[in-house]
Amino acid sequence: MALPPEQMPLLQSDSNGYQNDIIMATTDENPEITMPNEAGDVAGNIDQDEARRILRRIDWRIMPLLFVAYMLNFMDKTILSSASVFGLREDTHLKGTQYSWVSSVFYFGYFIWAYPTTLLIARLPVAKYLAGNTFIWGAVVAFTAACANYGGLITVRFFLGVAEATVSPALMFITCTWYTRDEIPIRTGIWFAGNSVGGIISSLLAYGIGHITHSISPWRWMFIILGVATFLLGFGLLFLLPDSISSAKFLTPRERQWAGDRVVIAGTGRTENAGWKWEQMVECLQDPKTWLIWSLALLCQIPNGGTQNFANLVITSFGFTSLQSTLINIPYSCISIAAISGTGWLAGHFRSLNCILIGLIVVPPVVGSALIGSRSSIPHGVSLFGYFLLSTGPAALPLLLSLVQSNYRGVTKKMTMTGMLFIAYCTGNIVGPQLFISAEEPTYATAFRAIMICYALVVCLVAILRVYLQLVNRRRQLEEGMEGNAGTSGTVGGGKVVDITNDLNVNVVVNEVRLRPEDYEDVTDWKTLGFRYRL
Template sequence: MTPPDEREPLLQFEQPESTHNQSSPAMATTADTTQATNAHSTVDRDEARRILRRVDWRIMPLLFLTYTFSFMDKTILSSAAVFGLREDTHLKGSNYSWVSSIFYFGYFLWAYPTTLLVARLPVAKYLAANTFIWGVVVALTAVCSNYGGLVTVRFFLGVAEATISPALMFITSTWYTRDEIPTRTGIWFAGNSVGGIISSLLAYGIGHITDSISPWRWMFIILGVATFLIGFGILFLLPDTISQAKFLTPEERQWAGDRIVIAGTGRTENATWKWEQTLECLQDPKTWLIWSIALLCQIPNGGTQNFANLVITSFGFTSLQSTLINIPYSIISIAAISGSGWLAGHFRSMNCILVGLVVIPPVVGSALIGSRSSIPHGVSLFGYFLLSTGPAGLPLLLSLVQSNYRGVTKKMTMTALLFIAYCTGNIVGPQLFISTEEPTYDTAFRAIMICYALVICLVAILRIYLQLTNKRRQREEGIQGSAGASGAVGGGKVVDVADSNNVTEAVNTVQLRPEDYEDVTDWKTFGFRYRL
């Protein structure tokens, strides 16, 4: 594990002709005849930091807010369940489990088509349109009076929200370098846990309403209207591409785009869908390792997300108290998500290790809850809080996908597969909470313990595979390469970006050529190395 500031700041070499041609079909014809120079003016380090701050302040609040509401709108169902939703809509037996799961059937149905559209349509406008629809669907949940109505709106909520995560991943990899992606992903994904705190406080406040409209209906009305309004912020403030970012000057836009070509995973503008990249993604062993880990992480998430308040009330707390107890749970999740994201961004060999570390507490926690008949309620509650670090596994996997997949089609195909695993896990999870086992749910917590234990095993295999792949490519190419750069750019030079200062130096000195802007996968990019 080597901190960024201990690495060599710049590694350059002349690329062998045969490998150079492998990087891009067009390189053989353009390399000898075209020598493009950077169109931007030189940017010093202070100016570079200022530009990055402007990008952060424009992009990150919008992504964070969107993800916060995405989580709130999914999980408010758990709070609504203890404030009369099940009684008012006459849910029986496993009905509530299916109301929880059906969301992910809609998500599953739309997960792959929407990744195609995210890459092809103006991403900000497409995300805004989905947000408007999503807000309307959330508000309509308040008028449901039976099982059929709830199932219908929850299904379409899944369809509407299927675009959120792929779009945010696409936007993050468009604007940020490989070293910046994990930290930024951790920031907007922490909106999940912040959403958990806000929804708990909202549910606690609304739970005191005693008018003719049930408290659970007010929850969906308020969140639906707020979500709809968020859509206007996305529409008017979020640019579709770097080249359309009006809050930057033309020179700043050129600099922002070139830094992604040099230290990111390549340019995303004007990319076309390439079926050969889809096939490559399906043939890539790391695809299925990451997919399996995501599935195993989400089976526990699907159950605990929707049954959290029911489990807490079984410890002897009231409905109102159960909403407040989720606040420290969410605070721990925020710390785990943002902290692990920061570490993964600063240490290129820590990502897989961090996935394993954040799922160890849930293994212990689920074992404690599973033994609740022989231990005090206080210990069981402590076990419940240990589950709170588990959600940090998914953003670390999202970071691995954004940082280790090059090629727009390949990355978006992997994104679709990742969220198919996400949906599958969240469909299966609630079904493990068997109604006849209420309130102990023994089967569910045994399954949670097994899933997280398997995650630890698989993530170790993934790390070993990526490490061996890096060593093999190093032997074949004859150079060390870089896990922080885009690969071979600027006439065969590989830039190892140690920190943000070296990004600035590289953008100012490396002369990019037309083929450097081409859409090429990680398999076919000379000098590309995987983050571990």
């Protein structure tokens, strides 16, 4: 609801860049009061040096745990590809399309649990819930080593999907709980890079274990070692990861209040004590950007589902040995790390680049899949170069995750979108392996033709999404009579609108703006005055 003209907040920055001023409009009708936290504390003035120290302390506590969790999440899921060339298919007597179904069934389990777990993440202590899932997840990975047939593999892979369905939504929830809209893309890029680091470590692990000559096959050792490592991670999450800002014992009460206020002012709202609101769920389903992002996630994950499970089989078809195929994936993972980290940094520093980066990052895979699809008429070296071009494709998903975290307000709306995003993720990863038809081995012409088409469609859809968000920002600017800002939570402090320019500027705003009780309410982006979408 718009304010009367005499109370209309002022704001000079727009969603496409940063300005230099902090502009606030106050009224006598809206007295400034400080909203204390649950312990009755207020933040007071915290200078820039202290703000840097607090943020650094938060980063060192939160980021390593999220990074390791996502790294093991990737390794436990994709070690199947390495295991496939070290005797798994022979020892479990897989035939025909059975390996493809072993790859896909993981995502059936993930699909079934993806939405229910987002409801639980928002309602339960998130760190304890994530830790409990991690114990189960580690045990299931280790039990994979005991499988002796197709039925056993199908069963454990299904339950692995159920166990891992909590990881990505929980990490997204934690990130938007602790960080501002400008910080979310960078922090998401950091923990998502665990994906590619996990690819390097799993390749080195597979290479080392591949030399083992023992009664227990090398592929079984891979699952045992990773299962134990994941189980131990559960203890780290249980004892080191706080459930919320207000329960973070590594911060003082004053620092907790400061950390909470900065997210209320420059994040996507407070996530604590927010009940499930069905009207927010309906709003999410009615939001056009929901379906554009959902479609983008689906198109990005169809290629991912196939390449991550068939990578080693494709590389060995270029004439490399099983051991060599594990090492060749290392430069592939290094390129992915650079793409994920670099695009995350750019998206965090430039509010109008997110969609453009998604479009640019999938162009190399379009070329790469075209080269691999033409492998019968080109040298193996060129086909291998095409395979490396596929490595930038995984950077599209963290950029999509950042769009969801930064552009959705309201806990229920955001978690509904998160659940839908990972349903699309599962669907794409179920479809992807089925495109690698065993009769076409080792060229897999159908699969690489489909990968090329999917990424080409991503370029088209992300352009539509960007134009749509621009039009919505322009319409809201005209309706509300203010320019708005893509770095803030909207209007706060009884009619004040703040212009966030960078991380340090956030602290100035926290010290200047006196938050009111209603600023802590769980409100969606549609109903937040001054909220503008990142492009």
